[in-house]
Amino acid sequence: MRGKPRFGRLASVVALGLALATAPAAHAKKKDGDEAVSFDKDPYPSTYKAYPGRPTALVGATVYDGRGKRIDNGTVLFSGGKVVAVGGADLAIPADYDRIDGTGKFVTPGVVDAHSHLGDYASPGVDASSDGNEATSPTTPDVWAEHSVWPQDPGFSRALTNGGVTSLLILPGSANLMGGRSVMLKNVPAITVQQMKFPGAPYSLKMACGENPKRVYGSRGMKPSTRMGNFAVNRQTWIDAKAYMEGDHSERDLGNETLEGVLKGEILVQNHCYRAEEMALVLDMAREAGYKVTTFHHAVESYKVADMLREADVCSAVWADWYGFKMEAYDGIPENAALIANAGACVVIHSDDQNGIQRLNQAAAKAQAAGRRMGIDIPDAQVISWFTYNAAKASGVADKTGSLEEGKMADVVLWNGDPLSVYSRPEKVWVDGAMLFDADNPKLRPVSDFELGQPGEGDVK
Amino acid sequence: MKRILALTAALGALACPLAASAQNIAITNATLAKGDGSEPVEGASVVVQNGKVVAAGVGIALPAGIETVDGTGKWVTPGLYSALTDLGLWDVQAVGDSNDTAADESPFNASLDVVPALNPSSQHIAVSREGGVTRASVTPHPGNSIFSGQGALIDLGADAAIVDNARAFQFVVLGETGARLAGGSRVASQVVLRNALREAKALVGTPAGAERASDAMLTHADAAALGPVVKGEQPLYVMAERASDIRAVLALKSEFPALKLVLVGATEGWLVAPEIAASGVPVITAPMRDLPEQFEVLGSTQSNIGRMVQAGVKVAIGMFAGDNQPRWATEQAGNMVALTRMPGATGLTWAQAFAAITSIPAEISGMGGKDGGKTEGVLAPGAVGDVVLWDGDPLELSSAPVSVWIDGVKQPFDSHQARLRERYQNLDRTYMPKAYDW
Numbered sequence: 073m074r075g076k077p078r079f080g081r082l083a084s085v086v087a088l089g090l091a092l093a094t095a096p097a098a099h100a101k102k103k104d105g106d107e108a109v110s111f112d113k114d115p116y117p118s119t120y121k122a123y124p125g126r127p128t129a130l131v132g133a134t135v136y137d138g139r140g141k142r143i144d145n146g147t148v149l150f151s152g153g154k155v156v157a158v159g160g161a162d163l164a165i166p167a168d169y170d171r172i173d174g175t176g177k178f179v180t181p182g183v184v185d186a187h188s189h190l191g192d193y194a195s196p197g198v199d200a201s202s203d204g205n206e207a208t209s210p211t212t213p214d215v216w217a218e219h220s221v222w223p224q225d226p227g228f229s230r231a232l233t234n235g236g237v238t239s240l241l242i243l244p245g246s247a248n249l250m251g252g253r254s255v256m257l258k259n260v261p262a263i264t265v266q267q268m269k270f271p272g273a274p275y276s277l278k279m280a281c282g283e284n285p286k287r288v289y290g291s292r293g294m295k296p297s298t299r300m301g302n303f304a305v306n307r308q309t310w311i312d313a314k315a316y317m318e319g320d321h322s323e324r325d326l327g328n329e330t331l332e333g334v335l336k337g338e339i340l341v342q343n344h345c346y347r348a349e350e351m352a353l354v355l356d357m358a359r360e361a362g363y364k365v366t367t368f369h370h371a372v373e374s375y376k377v378a379d380m381l382r383e384a385d386v387c388s389a390v391w392a393d394w395y396g397f398k399m400e401a402y403d404g405i406p407e408n409a410a411l412i413a414n415a416g417a418c419v420v421i422h423s424d425d426q427n428g429i430q431r432l433n434q435a436a437a438k439a440q441a442a443g444r445r446m447g448i449d450i451p452d453a454q455v456i457s458w459f460t461y462n463a464a465k466a467s468g469v470a471d472k473t474g475s476l477e478e479g480k481m482a483d484v485v486l487w488n489g490d491p492l493s494v495y496s497r498p499e500k501v502w503v504d505g506a507m508l509f510d511a512d513n514p515k516l517r518p519v520s521d522f523e524l525g526q527p528g529e530g531d532v533k
Numbered sequence: 534m535k536r537i538l539a540l541t542a543a544l545g546a547l548a549c550p551l552a553a554s555a556q557n558i559a560i561t562n563a564t565l566a567k568g569d570g571s572e573p574v575e576g577a578s579v580v581v582q583n584g585k586v587v588a589a590g591v592g593i594a595l596p597a598g599i600e601t602v603d604g605t606g607k608w609v610t611p612g613l614y615s616a617l618t619d620l621g622l623w624d625v626q627a628v629g630d631s632n633d634t635a636a637d638e639s640p641f642n643a644s645l646d647v648v649p650a651l652n653p654s655s656q657h658i659a660v661s662r663e664g665g666v667t668r669a670s671v672t673p674h675p676g677n678s679i680f681s682g683q684g685a686l687i688d689l690g691a692d693a694a695i696v697d698n699a700r701a702f703q704f705v706v707l708g709e710t711g712a713r714l715a716g717g718s719r720v721a722s723q724v725v726l727r728n729a730l731r732e733a734k735a736l737v738g739t740p741a742g743a744e745r746a747s748d749a750m751l752t753h754a755d756a757a758a759l760g761p762v763v764k765g766e767q768p769l770y771v772m773a774e775r776a777s778d779i780r781a782v783l784a785l786k787s788e789f790p791a792l793k794l795v796l797v798g799a800t801e802g803w804l805v806a807p808e809i810a811a812s813g814v815p816v817i818t819a820p821m822r823d824l825p826e827q828f829e830v831l832g833s834t835q836s837n838i839g840r841m842v843q844a845g846v847k848v849a850i851g852m853f854a855g856d857n858q859p860r861w862a863t864e865q866a867g868n869m870v871a872l873t874r875m876p877g878a879t880g881l882t883w884a885q886a887f888a889a890i891t892s893i894p895a896e897i898s899g900m901g902g903k904d905g906g907k908t909e910g911v912l913a914p915g916a917v918g919d920v921v922l923w924d925g926d927p928l929e930l931s932s933a934p935v936s937v938w939i940d941g942v943k944q945p946f947d948s949h950q951a952r953l954r955e956r957y958q959n960l961d962r963t964y965m966p967k968a969y970d971w
Contacts, residue, residue, distance in 0.1 A: 195824040196831075230823055283627075379960050395950070396657060397856045398627040405950045411957060426824055434864065437930040445924075445933060446954060488874055494867030494930045497875055511876055526825070527776070527804060527832030532877035533823040 111324060116218060118269035120258055125505030127151035129165040130486060133174025138181040138460035138475035142453040148179050150482035153505040158476045172500070178491055180456055181476050182238025182483030182503065184463035185429050186389050187342070187369050187422035190228055191221030191257075191265075192242055195426060205245035206252060210289050210296055211309050213277060214326035215252035217244045221265045227426040229518040230533060232259050233509045234430035236485035236498040239270055241467040243369075246280035246344040247288040249296070249306050253330055254278055254342060256467055260503055261518040274468040276366065277334050279306075280344040281354055282400050299350070303357065310335075310361035340366040340468050342389075346400035348376040355384050367466040369422060372404035378415030387418035387466040391428070392435035393442070409436075409458065410443020413450055420466045421458045432459040437492035452492055481505075555941040557582045559595045560922060563604025568611040568891030568911045572884045579609050581918040584941035589912040607935060608927055610887070612667025612689075612919035614910040615859035616817045616851025616894035617770075617797065620658050620669050621651040621687065621695060626855065634854075635674040635681070643729065644754035645682025646700055647673050653695040657858075659948035662689040664860025665927065665934040667919035668697070668909050670898050672704050672770070674854065679711045679722050680704070680729065683758065684770070686898055688919075690939040697907075701898065702795070703762050706772040707782065709829050723781065730789055733759030765791035768899070770817070772797040775829040776804040783812045795897055797852065799841070801832040806844035815847040815897045819857065820865045820889075835872060838889070839879030849894035850886075862890040867928035886928060918942075 128150055135146030137158055147163040149156040157163055165171065192204035203220035206212045221242060231237035238259050244251035255265070256273035281302055290297025296305050313331035333339035341358070345351050345368045358365050367387040368374065374381055374388035381388060393406040413419045421436045423429035440455045457475075464474025473481045482505035489496035501509040510516040511532075519530050558581050565577030567589060580588040580595060588594075595601065624631035633650040636642075651671065652658075661669075672684040686698040706714065707722050715722035732749055736756045739745060749756065761767035769792055771782045779799055786792055796802070796816045802809060809816065822833040841848050850866055853859040866889055872880025881889065895901045895910030902908035908916040918941035925932035937944040956970050 195826045196828055197826050198828075226825055234823070375957050376960075393858075394856065395660065395858065396625055399625050402625060402949075403953055405953050407954045415960065426826075427821060430823075431868075434868075434930055438864070441931040441933065444931070446958060492930065494864055494928060495871045495874065497871055514877060523825070527801065528834050531834050532836065532875060533834050 116216075116266055116269075118271045119264070119266040120260070120269055120271055122153040122504030123260065123506035123508070125150075125153060125482070125502060125507065127166065127169040128502070128505070129169040129171050130174050130179050130484070131161070131165070131171060133177045133179045133486065135179045135476065136453050136456040136491075137477065138457050139477070140451070140454045140457060142451070146179065148476055148484065150484065150502070150505050153482055155476055155478055155480050155482050157478055172486065174486055176489075177499065178487040178489065178496070179476070180236070180485050180487065180491055181460040181474055182485055182501065183236040183432055183459050184467060184469075184474055185231070185237055185240040185423050185432060185459075186367065186420050186463040186466040187424045188231075188240040188242055188429055189245065189424070190231065190240065190242065190426060190429070191223060191225045192217055192244065193426070194222045194225035195227050205247040207245075207247035207288055210248055210285055210294075210305050211250040211327070212244075212248050212252050213250040213328075213330040215244060216255065217242045217252060217278075218255035218265050218269065220244075221255065221257070221268075223262045223265060223268060224520040224522045226520045226523055227429070228259055228261070229520060230426070231429045232501055233517060233533070234497060235432055236487070236491075236501050237429055237432070238483035238485070238501065238503045239464070239467075239469065239473055240429070241276065241342070243276070243278040243342055246278070246284045249280060249285045249302055250309065250331075251278040251280060253339070256469060258503055260508060261520070270469060270472075272472065274338065274340055275330075275333065276340040276342045276468065277330055278342050278344070281350045282344075282346055283398060284344070303353065306357060307360070310357075314361070334363045335361070337364065342367050342369055342466075344369045346370050346372050348373040351377060352380060355380070355386070366468070367420065370424065372401050372408060374417070375405065375408045375411035376403075378412045378417050381412070382415055382417035385418075387420050387462060388412050389420040389422040389463075389466055390439075391424075392421065392438040406439065406442035407446055407448075409439035410446070410448045410450060413454070414443070414448045418462055418465065419458050420462045422463070433491045433496075434494060435459075437494075440492065452490075455492060554943070555584045555918070556938070556943060557596070557599050558938070558941070559599045559601045560604045560609050560920065561595070561601050563607050563609040563922065565589060565591075565912065566608060566610045566884075566887050566927065567913060568888060569913065570884050570888040570892065573608070577609070578604075579912055579920055581920060581938065581941045584918045586912055586916040586918055586920070587914055589914070602922065602936070604922060608923040608925065608932070609912070610665075610921050610923065610927055611891050611910055611912045611916065612921050612937065612939065613665045613859070613862050613890050614892070614894040614898070614900075615661065615666045615669040615853050615862060615890075616849045616898065617672050617684075617854060618669045618859050619674065619854040620661060620671055620689070620859065621653065621655050622647060622671060622673075623657075624652075624655060635676040637676045639676060641752060641754055642676065642678035643680040643682060643703060644752070644758035645673055645676075646685075647671050647683065648685050648696055648699045651685065651687065651695050653693055656949045658689050659691070660950055661859040662691065662937060662939075662944055663934065663946050663948055663951065664858075665863070665921040665923070665937060666859045667921070667937065667939045668895065668900065669853075669859060670701065670894075672702075672854070675706045675710060675714060677714065679706050679714050679725055680755065680759075681706065683767075686900060688939055690942060691945050697900070700761075700767065702768040702770050703759065704770045704772070704797075708772060708774045708778045708798070709827055711772070719778070719781075726785075727788065729755070729759055730763050732756045734763045734789075736760060737763060763789060763791060765793045768793040768795050770795045770797050774798045774800045774827070776801040776832065778829065779805050780808065783808060783814065786812070800830040800837060802846070803834065803837045803840035804832055806841045806846055809841065810845035815849065816841060817849045817851040817894065817897060819852040820850050820869055835868070836879040838869060839872060839881055842881060842885060843879060847893060847897065848889060849897050850889045851894055863928050863932070864930060866890050867930070870928060883928065
């Protein structure tokens with residue numbers, strides 16, 4: 073959570089890498105070199121299986137491949153859950169493929185949200201379902217977001233049907249400096265979390281700088297209560313983690329196992345950080361401790377240091393134009409994403425919001441438009457990557473989804489118009505080649521257990 | 534653009550001359566959306582003189598010698614009317630010292646009046662103005678009572694005068710929030726509300742100097758503030774989401790027939806749309822809710838507005854409080870149009886959607902030109918000179934205002950955000966620090 077007050081009283085009234093996954097037991101060595109402790113690094117493995125799909129040819133639509141390419145009157149072929157080929161109108165279509173006419177429509181990769189709390193902060197947002205922040209200690213690298221996810225959260229289906237979201241990174245909240253591990257999910261209706269877990273996705277460690285940790289713990293009269301306190305606790309924790317890493321691992325320590333994974337480069341770092349000077353300090357801390365920041369989230373001031381972020385090869389996950397809700401958002405500007413992109417740094421449009429996740433495409437369009445008005449003209453095909461390929465990259469799964477390329481997961485959205493227009497919505501959505509939403513088929517809309525028998529069940533929403 | 538009394542405004546330019554910078558201006562050859570529910574027309578002109586619209590349409594004669602702005606390729610519309618904002622009441626939501634939206638610990642509630650707190654220099658006003666918002670209603674948020682207090686109507690002109698109408702409505706919250714504030718249940722909130730209205734009614738009828746009943750619970754100030762409400766002189770905005778809560782609101786009229794009700798929220802309004810329509814009570818709501826975020830909104834759907842409108846309910850898009858920014862009104866209206874292309878969904882036509890963020894909220898606020906109000910939210914002869922020139926379809930994500938006039942006065946584009954954009958458009962720090970770049 074971005075750690076702001078609820079939408080105002082008015083409105084409230086308003087993974088481990090593939091290598092690791094296939095090598096379940098890790099072996100640490102004692103100082104004397106003997107094999108000592110072995111444990112399963114993937115004890116809650118993905119049981120996700122792609123749902124059945126039919127070999128499909130999308131023809132005649134404008135295709136954005138998610139990596140900056142636009143094909144007019146394009147053809148996208150997928151079969152067996154994988155993208156088979158992407159090309160022009162002349163691409164040969166095998167005989168057994170279903171043909172879907174996309175004339176006047178658009179095709180993009182499945183949308184990826186690099187920052188979601190669906191399932192951890194589910195709807196309805198009652199205290200009993202508030203499972204996103206283990207706000208009991210400034211550092212909780214031992215907790216795993218997947219252990220909080222409620223798969224029946226109706227938010228998943230809205231993200232799918234309105235937003236074309238086919239995978240999403242669930243992060244623990246930002247009350248803590250180190251909030252715990254993420255879980256990457258495929259956006260499929262499921263009974264268990266493991267049935268949603270994105271196969272082969274790496275884990276990430278969620279970190280937060282700035283106002284949230286100091287507010288949450290400072291208000292309890294404990295450390296950290298200041299930004300310098302934030303850094304002190306973080307640095308000491310990294311120093312301790314390094315000592316643990318070099319130790320004999322005779323006793324398991326869940327928190328240090330996560331931090332060791334980060335220091336070894338097996339676990340990515342997703343760092344909630346708004347302000348320019350704090351991002352710079354975090355990059356120095358990462359250098360000092362020996363890890364890499366993958367993405368700064370909520371990076372509303374990235375535009376001030378976009379060159380530094382380009383050099384550091386760090387993505388900025390941003391909203392289009394959220395503004396002023398907290399002090400560290402006071403310098404947010406709608407041109408942020410465009411300025412970051414213009415400097416050659418990586419832009420991701422993220423949601424951190426159960427409503428915003430339904431319209432990541434619209435947020436990207438707004439951000440593009442703000443840039444255009446100041447003379448930065450970013451092609452539509454590149455803007456699409458802000459909520460597809462770049463988001464997948466920021467989440468550590470760009471080799472598997474986020475673009476329409478041969479051999480990648482057939483996560484595909486057919487839009488009923490230009491996805492950068494307010495007037496457009498997903499018409500059909502495929503996850504691993506399985507059609508899980510079809511606007512023209514009322515039965516192809518997921519209804520969660522919670523919604524059964526409730527007002528509006530199965531409504532188009 | 535001071536508007537303390539409707540009377541003053543009625544006397545017009547002679548009695549109350551507008552600021553010297555008011556321009557006589559004509560915008561020509563633009564696509565015109567009047568805001569009144571009519572479809573946009575191309576090749577139109579708008580003429581503003583002495584702070585008022587004097588003509589808007591195709592083929593109108595321009596006054597000789599008037600300054601003209603070429604609207605070719607652009608859209609011209611009335612300024613957006615933003616219903617139920619907290620504009621001017623906070624700078625940073627999470628910084629309590631800057632936030633005057635709610636008075637959680639005040640002994641007064643219904644008598645609270647936002648006017649003295651309104652800050653015309655708030656960045657949120659500037660940013661909203663740059664987004665095409667020219668008028669708004671401002672409401673206090675619930676504090677420690679179901680009565681939040683009295684809201685005001687404002688204009689967003691870049692000057693010190695902000696209030697168009699003070700004490701324009703009273704805000705009361707029912708549903709889950711009201712239940713909590715009233716002591717823990719909807720049962721209690723109904724009693725608190727009805728008791729307060731009865732006390733107000735009694736006070737209205739009490740001879741000057743006479744004592745109130747010994748069991749009066751409201752402060753004198755709060756009971757007095759509710760007098761205009763029970764007399765029907767001041768609208769009572771009631772927040773309710775669940776279908777059953779909406780029915781309970783409509784039922785208030787049986788005991789207090791003079792009440793001038795406005796429903797706020799009404800997320801499950803589609804479930805009781807015929808009843809709302811029959812009551813004639815208008816609705817101000819947020820259009821994009823489609824999640825059961827509380828138990829009182831289990832029936833939420835983006836088709837709520839479309840279904841209510843089809844049933845004959847007058848619905849404005851509003852509730853731009855907290856972090857729901859007023860400048861997002863166009864995007865939200867556009868999404869209502871998008872629904873018309875989704876099988877099974879009910880949306881709004883473009884013209885209906887645009888009216889829902891211009892003339893309809895103005896009418897609900899009492900500024901629609903009826904009931905002695907002013908004519909806001911439309912481009913029509915006699916309307917206030919609030920004009921926005923857009924670089925494209927105003928509901929489309931790629932579009933934004935090019936120019937904004939309020940009461941005929943051209944508005945600046947120089948918010949904190951705009952200045953940051955200018956400062957950081959390049960990152961060259963070679964010669965001087967950025968701090969000298971202003």
